[in-house]
Amino acid sequence: MDKFAAVFIDWVERFGLDSARRQFGEMCTSEQIDGWVSEYERLVEGVKIGYPPKMLSAPGLKPWYPGPMPHHKRWPAFRDSLKHLSPDAVEKLDQSTSKILAHTHGPDTPKYLTKGLVVGYVQSGKTTSFTGVAAKAADVGYKLVIVLSGIHNGLRRQTQDRLQAQLIDTAGDGAWFPLTDSAKDFYKPPATFAAHQGSDRTILIVAKKQKDVLTRLLSWLTSAALVNVPALIIDDEADQASVSTPRINPQIRALLKLFPRCSYIGYTATPFANVLIDPAVPDELYPETFILNLPEPEGYFGAEKIFGRHAIEGEYAGAQLDGYDMVRIVPDNTVAQIRPVGRGSENGFVPTITDELAASLAYFVLATAARRHRGDDSHSTMLVHTGMKTVIHNAYRAPLNRFLKDLSAAVAGQDQDTLSRLRLLWDEETGRVPASLFAGLEPVSFDELMVHLPSVLTEVKVVVDNFRSRDRLDYRGTKPVVAIAVGGNTLSRGLTLNGLVVSFFVRSANTYDTLLQMGRWFGFRGGYEDLPRIWMTSGLKADFRHLATVEAEIRLDISRYEEQNLSPREVGVRIRTHPVLNITAKMGAARISYASYGGRRVQTRYFRENDRDWLRTNLEAAARLVTGAIDEGVKVDDRGDGTVILRDVDVAEVLTFLDTYKVHEESPDLDPRLVTAYIGKENRRSSPSLLTWNVALMGAPPGDDAHIVDFGGGIRLGTVNRSLIKGTGGDRADIKTLMSKDHRVVDMDISASAARGKSEGALVDLRNASVEHAMTGLLLLYPIARDSEPEPANADSRVPFDAADHVIGMALVFPGNADDKVSNKYVQVDTSGVDTSEYDEENNALDNPDPETS
Incomplete structure (x- = not known):
């Protein structure tokens, strides 16, 4: 393709064919233009819009984006940065992101509002997906990309770092103009910004869903003469704060109203609240344009693989329903020793290092040493999540440090009782989940990992991470982090705990979405698939098994709706008819359940x-x-x-x-x-x-x-x-x-x-x-x-x-x-007995600026 053809096709993508003919008609012959049009049509025809995954889309919406063109620069730069993914995974990412963008509206459309929802899995690569969508959108003329990234600084900073590394740094000068950085959330930029509006750059903003931040953003956008540019708004964790939260939901809706040309795409792994939005309210965030169900990526560890699930009506014969034997039970009668029970009981609480907690800590250092023996020198993390309140987190610091100090001294002194207990623990665990279950993994004996154990015990540190602490979990240094992270909400909801091996989790929750999102153990465990372990109560284990069934049923339902060519408005009602959704609530709001048992x-x-x-x-x-x-x-x-x-x-x-x-x-x-x-x-x-x-x-x-x-x-x-x-x-x-x-x-x-x-x-x-x-x-x-x-x-x-x-x-x-x-209306969730003090941290984060950015 010659240079002028590329320029012409770029103009067609941004402003339409008629505009391109007018613009180039004064400089080129009609034969040249007809040739370029033919070239464009050939490229469009050569890219399939119907590739997987399937999608529920609004009737009459014609896919417009044919896929990346040879002259695009942001998507190729981003794609080349994905060296950690296999070629097949990159190809699937290319297909799915093209399909998502194709079901928005073209940026040259005079007036539009896209409202879509992408449903993934917890820790399954949703950030990679929306980064790819942003790159492709910028390549075809979207001039403003806003990423709403959770309600905590940890997730916002992590997202900002990812976009900096994979979008901004890779595409080079002239492609992106970021208005936020890793250290600071959105603030009104300098007046000189007006000079950048006419360039080829795409403005990028990564902002928390927090009241003051969104107020600043709305105020600046209203006065910055940017409201006529094509805007892409990506709502990460779209079921959190965005839905039914009085402080945040109206601000996001107001943000959408600012732009006559706007595509809003929500990303979530827990879509319960999103599909229960009333689609009859015109300016609400119901995904009326499309709903796309991302397939489970190869090598992904989700709820089903860890906890198993129940059989579902209508699924294929021979479905694998049992998970790996990776869950260890914390007896109910020990919970009061590791988590204060009852209102006010956290005052003066001192956690006990119970047998189960001691085993989880010891196994973490053993598993990290085994990874070192395999040549894996990357980050290694353990999560301790027993409650939401910061006073509980802080109480764990001293007992955990004391345990690690004593264990390190015993190992250094070759204490035979300690070494015997560690050997027994390792042999039992590797017997229950052998390395032979996973292709390419070699077993590691206790004697082999012992070579690395003293150095691991020297490296490991306890990090208390909550919305009040400044001792945050940070993987940005040059050395691998070996950390036992103690926290609550800041260690959930989208935040990736790099190299998570062990989770000690006894935190209760009263809604499906909250519980699923707290499961940071979902994700990819390349090279140590045999090592992850979770300690939790038998009740929580049963809850997660049930949630794995909920996930599978929703996805199976959506697949059925796709086959019937139903629109998102129809599927919104149909998903509610599923009996297992009778207990879903969002931020304490009541939800109505429906059920249909026909043929079941x-x-x-x-x-x-x-x-x-x-x-x-x-x-x-x-x-x-x-x-x-x-x-x-x-x-x-x-x-x-x-x-x-x-x-x-x-x-x-x-x-x-x-x-x-x-x-x-x-x-x-x-x-x-x-x-x-x-x-x-x-x-x-x-x-x-x-x-x-x-x-x-x-x-x-x-x-x-x-x-x-x-x-x-x-x-x-x-x-x-x-x-x-x-x-x-x-x-x-x-x-x-x-x-x-x-x-x-x-x-x-x-x-x-x-x-x-x-x-x-x-x-x-x-x-x-x-x-x-x-x-x-x-x-x-x-x-x-x-x-x-x-x-x-x-x-x-x-x-x-x-x-x-x-x-x-x-x-x-x-x-x-x-x-x-x-469809029949049956029950409402009763939230009258909920202890609202459990939500103090989340409400505080929504209402007030984070200490790091205020």
Whole structure:
């Protein structure tokens, strides 16, 4: 391409084809211009806009950006800086960032407002994505890029440093004009700035979402005669502060109104609050233009890999549901020793170095030494996050330093008891997560890492990082940092803890998004994939497993919506219909839950193993249901193999059972309020359904040596076996899977083997096509032996049930389709009992300037 063709094409991108013809018509012949137009059209045609990932976009929005052109300079410079990424990862980044920009509006459009949302994973490369979008936007004529980077200085500074290194420094003079730097947030620039407005530079601002900063920014932009330039506003952590926060949300909305040509793109890993914004409010931040779901990058450690997740309806067969064995349990009865419990208890609190905390600290220095043996001399970090309040963080400094000093002295003095304990700890941990699980990793013996242990103990330091401290975690020096970081909010929400190996985390949270964002252990662990460990309570482990399921379900739903070509306004409603989203709140605001159970099957998984009254209540509820149905004269279909079907049971009997049956609190999609409200709504439709139910008793033949459960009405069945997942029991006994796929049609005329040969979708269609079953619900009850033993093949991963009584498992199968547009309002999150003092630090950061920048 000759020089004039490049200039012409650049003009076309910025101002449109008609403007380019007029501008160049006085200097060039029509034949030259026609040739350049043909060249432009050839380039555009050669770049696919339909490449992955898929995107939900507003109807009628035509993608305009064809991809990087040969004469562009900012994107190529940024791309060349990504030497740490594989060529395949860079190619995927190129594709996704082009797709994002293509679904904004072209900068030459006379008037526009793009409002998009990019959904990634926690610590998965979202910063790299929006940096690439900024580079490409600047290449095609966006003259102002504003990055709203969280609410804390740590994240803002980290983002500023990244953009400085990957955008400003790489593109050279004349490409970018930054108005913020690493040391200082946005302040009104000098008046001489007006001289830069006519140049080819793109203005770059990285600002916190904090009241005073945004006030300064709005004031300056209003007076700087910049409101007519094409502006790109990137909202990092777009669900934090931007949504429903009275101090910040109006300022961001006012910022968007300043520019007649503006693209606003939110980035978040936790989109719950964003998709629950009311799309009917015109100037709100609902992503009405597009929603893009970034795929999980190769080599990424997310919630699913660490905690596993539950099976989801409609996913592909053989999905990997179990995470790596990287989580260690902190007993509930020790929490009061490591985190003050109750309002005001933090005053005078002194943390105890419990056995679990001592093990996590010792393992951190061992793992860091193992990395050194592998030739990895980069940063190594441990996170200690036990609470939000700064007084708690400060209380940890002395005990941690004392522990490290004593450990260093013991290692230096070759204390045999200490070395034996360290060897045992290392051997146990490397046995539970062997290096052989990960390609290219060699195991490290205790003797090999011992060579590096004394120097690691010399390097390690305790850093207390919170919004009041000046002793911040800083990786900008020339030497690798080995740090135990103690903190709260400043060590969450987008901030990358470089080389994070160990997390000691017992901080509670009351919302999905807050809890997920505090998980700094998600990310990339190249070269030490076998070493990350997390110490937390069993309840928190269960919470994160549930959140991994929430993430997977939202992404699966979005994929379905993409296939149906639904717009973001439609998907906003549809995401709310998912039952697992019934407990989401943003900054204490109430949220309404919806549910649709059409075509779904839901089942119990968790039980209270030792709670005899809890178990007895469920046995009695099952017996009352069966006895009542038989007394009403329902048809009893006894198949002689332990399966008994009660046909055409009245819905009133089923609702009474659901009101009595105890569901474990970790089964939100079986919340009786949601299920009964859905059934009631279906009963009241113009063509009602679920007025009658089939009840299937899924036992075994009552042999002489079998446990027997008496369901009443003359029905006595043997129990079935469901052993527990290893490491569970007590108040959270986990059987993982209650029902098999073929049980979905156990009340229909199809054999179990034939049903197993069909897909879930085919079984849904089979039920819906049956006149007899299309409007009938199916309730399944499983009498589970209190002493169920694992099968020999599962002896390594399963343990026996040791329940105080026999257990009744319950499953529900609903007719209809998963995409039925039947959405029902059910419950609101009750935040009346929230201890608002837990939010003091975040509110302080939103309201007041940070000490570093004031």
